[in-house]
Amino acid sequence: MKIKPECATCIVRQVVDAVKEISREEEVQFKLIRSTLSCIKEVYGPDAVPAWMGTEVHRYLKKISNNEDPYKRLKDRANKLAMGYLKNIEGELKKYNYKSPLERLKYKVKLAIAGNVIDFGPYSTDVDIDRKLKETLEGELKIDHSREFLQDLKHYDRILYLCDNAGEILFDKILIEELKKYCEVVASVKGGPILNDATLEDARYVGLDKVVKVITTGCDAIGVNLEEASQEFLKEFERADIIVAKGMGNFESLTEYSIDKPVYYIFKAKCPPVAQFVEVNVGDNILLRSPNP
Amino acid sequence: MKIKPECATCIVRQVVDAVKEISREEEVQFKLIRSTLSCIKEVYGPDAVPAWMGTEVHRYLKKISNNEDPYKRLKDRANKLAMGYLKNIEGELKKYNYKSPLERLKYKVKLAIAGNVIDFGPYSTDVDIDRKLKETLEGELKIDHSREFLQDLKHYDRILYLCDNAGEILFDKILIEELKKYCEVVASVKGGPILNDATLEDARYVGLDKVVKVITTGCDAIGVNLEEASQEFLKEFERADIIVAKGMGNFESLTEYSIDKPVYYIFKAKCPPVAQFVEVNVGDNILLRSPNP
Numbered sequence: 359m360k361i362k363p364e365c366a367t368c369i370v371r372q373v374v375d376a377v378k379e380i381s382r383e384e385e386v387q388f389k390l391i392r393s394t395l396s397c398i399k400e401v402y403g404p405d406a407v408p409a410w411m412g413t414e415v416h417r418y419l420k421k422i423s424n425n426e427d428p429y430k431r432l433k434d435r436a437n438k439l440a441m442g443y444l445k446n447i448e449g450e451l452k453k454y455n456y457k458s459p460l461e462r463l464k465y466k467v468k469l470a471i472a473g474n475v476i477d478f479g480p481y482s483t484d485v486d487i488d489r490k491l492k493e494t495l496e497g498e499l500k501i502d503h504s505r506e507f508l509q510d511l512k513h514y515d516r517i518l519y520l521c522d523n524a525g526e527i528l529f530d531k532i533l534i535e536e537l538k539k540y541c542e543v544v545a546s547v548k549g550g551p552i553l554n555d556a557t558l559e560d561a562r563y564v565g566l567d568k569v570v571k572v573i574t575t576g577c578d579a580i581g582v583n584l585e586e587a588s589q590e591f592l593k594e595f596e597r598a599d600i601i602v603a604k605g606m607g608n609f610e611s612l613t614e615y616s617i618d619k620p621v622y623y624i625f626k627a628k629c630p631p632v633a634q635f636v637e638v639n640v641g642d643n644i645l646l647r648s649p650n651p
Numbered sequence: 652m653k654i655k656p657e658c659a660t661c662i663v664r665q666v667v668d669a670v671k672e673i674s675r676e677e678e679v680q681f682k683l684i685r686s687t688l689s690c691i692k693e694v695y696g697p698d699a700v701p702a703w704m705g706t707e708v709h710r711y712l713k714k715i716s717n718n719e720d721p722y723k724r725l726k727d728r729a730n731k732l733a734m735g736y737l738k739n740i741e742g743e744l745k746k747y748n749y750k751s752p753l754e755r756l757k758y759k760v761k762l763a764i765a766g767n768v769i770d771f772g773p774y775s776t777d778v779d780i781d782r783k784l785k786e787t788l789e790g791e792l793k794i795d796h797s798r799e800f801l802q803d804l805k806h807y808d809r810i811l812y813l814c815d816n817a818g819e820i821l822f823d824k825i826l827i828e829e830l831k832k833y834c835e836v837v838a839s840v841k842g843g844p845i846l847n848d849a850t851l852e853d854a855r856y857v858g859l860d861k862v863v864k865v866i867t868t869g870c871d872a873i874g875v876n877l878e879e880a881s882q883e884f885l886k887e888f889e890r891a892d893i894i895v896a897k898g899m900g901n902f903e904s905l906t907e908y909s910i911d912k913p914v915y916y917i918f919k920a921k922c923p924p925v926a927q928f929v930e931v932n933v934g935d936n937i938l939l940r941s942p943n944p
Contacts, residue, residue: 363670363681366663366666370660371660374660391656395691395695398688
């Protein structure tokens with residue numbers, strides 16, 4: 359999908375957030391933001407893809423600030439918070455062992471979305487996490503292709519699961535363990551730090567590598583960029599029967615390609631441009647099969 | 652006061668909002684936003700004053716879009732909504748005729764802030780307006796120099812009241828009528844369209860010109876810019892014993908000057924940079940005397 363005019367606001371907000379992680383000195387912050395405005399101007403336009411525009415801008419910011427990983431602190435924090443929170447849902451999780459495969463799958467898809475919804479940022483508290491988790495788990499999937507998903511899981515053999523952010527990757531792990539009951543799963547994370555996207559380090563921290571083979575995209579592009587991806591990634595992308603794409607970045611970028619196999623997009627529509635593209639409301643939770651069943 | 656690094660987000664958001672008023676065509680919107688990013692880059696920096704940075708950016712946008720008044724529709728709507736809403740508070744207003752001068756003054760100051768709080772935008776409803784008005788009127792003034800204000804009103808003769816936005820100018824009129832019980836009041840509006848700031852047209856629409864002499868700043872600067880102001884404005888600014896400055900734009904800009912008379916700032920601290928500058932929380936309502944009593 360392409361950006362909308364209002365995406366200008368969001369990318370500038372991201373830059374401000376990142377710059378605040380990079381330096382506490384306002385003078386430095388002003389300089390970095392000012393310089394990045396030129397970069398935004400260059401990549402902003404009706405043909406820009408949100409995830410790729412973000413990639414260019416965050417790469418530029420990493421370069422001019424000599425900071426390879428501005429979100430390091432936030433990612434570490436997200437991982438720790440998610441791990442600490444896990445025990446709170448273990449009881450609930452176990453209950454689902456005795457429910458139907460469809461109910462269990464749907465619950466774990468929602469859990470993976472909840473991981474994407476939770477703000478693991480510096481001001482989040484256990485109460486907030488609890489509330490948001492509950493809202494997502496008890497709410498409906500506005501687009502719900504879970505029946506088709508279960509059918510495809512039974513019919514096919516191999517899944518490539520594209521992870522999204524640090525922290526939430528722990529919740530992805532729980533869904534991936536469920537998917538493994540049906541298929542061989544390979545998970546992929548980013549090949550280098552970008553935004554708060556999960557890298558190998560985060561995958562190892564939550565123990566995802568103990569559960570499935572974890573590869574990287576081979577680059578630090580937000581979402582997927584097949585032109586920049588490593589041979590290893592392209593091979594797994596080719597071999598997989600089903601692609602599971604988590605989060606908005608993967609959705610924004612994969613929808614730019616025509617893919618000859620089922621892709622399951624799992625995300626919360628967090629902003630108007632994405633929500634309008636999928637024809638849902640902002641805040642809706644989505645398990646969308648492409649091609650549409 | 653000067654801008655903070657995060658003001659980049661807010662000015663871009665304003666540009667996006669304005670551009671959506673200027674054209675419905677996305678291609679035009681992209682072009683205008685993209686071009687305005689250069690202008691923002693030029694005026695953005697640690698020495699920028701929020702209101703004046705906004706002035707440069709909105710002037711640039713008016714120029715490149717050949718649209719002299721992008722907020723015309725929103726201002727007209729705000730005026731109409733405010734006028735339509737007036738009857739709902741007339742009963743409450745009358746009650747205050749029998750209360751003490753201090754209570755009455757404070758109530759009308761809060762009403763003027765409420766006018767600044769209400770979102771008269773396209774999605775506001777009577778219910779929202781009711782709720783926000785009630786919240787402001789029943790809440791406290793976080794900085795409350797109403798006693799000093801009453802004292803100064805009794806002691807001095809002449810007020811220059813700097814208005815802020817269309818719509819809310821009707822609520823300013825109610826406060827101005829109260830101030831007239833003590834002093835001669837001159838009200839000023841902007842000399843040309845900028846943002847949703849009130850101009851002569853708005854003052855006339857709500858009948859402010861029937862109540863006091865209304866002048867303009869002589870220019871389309873957000874807030875006050877004494878270097879650009881007309882002789883008429885400067886004369887009234889000089890003659891006044893008290894300046895009453897409504898809204899954040901007037902606060903942001905007037906604090907750049909040293910003024911040898913009491914200034915009363917009346918506003919809601921709507922964003923972190925302004926709130927931090929005044930040492931209050933975002934959302935707090937302020938009646939601040941400068942110099943501090």
